[in-house]
Amino acid sequence: MKRFDALLFGVVFVVWGALALMYATIPMIQMPNSFRVWGLGAVLFLVLTLLTVLAGRGRGNE
């Protein structure tokens, strides 16, 4: 599958984003600061997903 690499990074983005949201909003877990790291990580994997999709449309692949 041509976009499989991007799909996997997309899944990582979704999981990390959900965890960051959970850490930020559920006080019982006591991880209030960590949402910044995992949240920024989620953004980073979103960027990686988009880059991988764009790269898949490279010059020779069209």
Added chain:
Amino acid sequence: MLAGLVSSESNYLGGTTVLYDGNPTLLNDDPAEGQLFYSGYILLSAGLFLVATSAIATALRPKFNGVIESWSPISFATVAWSGLLLVSAIAAANAFLPSLLWTFGLRESVSGYTMGWSVLFHNMHYLPLMATVILWYVLVENVTGVKSIFGQNFSKIVFAMYLIFVPPTSLYHLFLEPDLAETVRVVGSLLSLFIAVPTILVFLIIVASLECHARAQGARGLFGWMKSLPWDNPAMAAVGMATVNMAFGGVFSMVLIQEKLAVLLSDTFFVPGYFHFFTVGAVSLTFIATLIYIIPALTEHRCWRPNILSRLPYVLTTGLVLFGAGGIFAGYHGVPRRIFDLSYHVDDPVEHIDAPFVWGTLMGVVGAGSLLMTIVLAIYAYALVRMLVPVSGEIGVSLENLRVVLWGGSAIERQRAWIGPLSVCALVATMYFFTALSFEILESVPILGEVGGH
């Protein structure tokens, strides 16, 4: 990164009290003492960020240029690993930037430091572990020609699983926090079990792929097929022993990260005992095996005495088993870690403490194991230097003449592959046994505590 290293280390020349984890509470008397230290850590994280960015850009370029449509599993894993490195650099900035600003008087004192450090510390565990497993994949393909029989996409899913399982498993680093909710402790214990899943899956992929290819070449017997692997190759021997050591380390790590046991064992010698199976036995050994290939490839020198190098992993593992067994049982008996005086003797006007006799015996075993490991690592270091530096009258074998098997591309048809699943069953059974044993042994802790005078 070099500037960061020099900056953080030079701070110690001034006699600062801050430790490797950078806990700012130790600098309350004079925050300015930590300026160089935190500057160094921030520079280091910036360097890691740039290294990871360049690695990702390198992998993306052939895709952008249309040279490839899809990454190989190894390229995908490298990009995923680089992504984790980027996040770790962010975690380092999250942990140390507030402290840096505090030491320069640019903000009030830091709160919530422990949490920031725990997240970074968690990532620092899995970066080398994931890198090691990726290198197993690379080295095994190099010495046997075998690729995964499960297909490229399955390997990519497994490598992506590292990124899925790393964040939610970080809870176990908080087990020593006294005010952590009981529900979170239980959930953290359960989640921590998942961290081993990707590593076990990569092990299964590699072993099953090797077994099927070996049987297709005519190998027979439940274990007999292993004899056809090129054990005379230093990389093959190192990867073989690295998987064994990883299994030893994995068993005892699962014991330690159970929340009831973590509190009792975390400050004992149990931790160095089991952790050396990972750090020396799996990570360092795999990286050395990789250097044995990389250095001659770059320098065009020979591989120094492969007949010696291919036997060193077994000696190293023997040393590790002595060190690990001695250290783990020493931990069960309450021998502390993070202590300089190995006599464990306290003699002051208030109290007089002599360590139990068994402590000395067990730490003697640890010492014997350490000695063996040191000798092996010294020989490895010498070999790597010999391969790096041009020496007249070179001794050894050229890289292309190292013993390999060429099973890649051969038809394997339908084959049995039992060793992988059986190994995992044995691993789970051993984890269960040692977890139960640990609970049994530690029930006697109060009695041992009285004997030890603690």
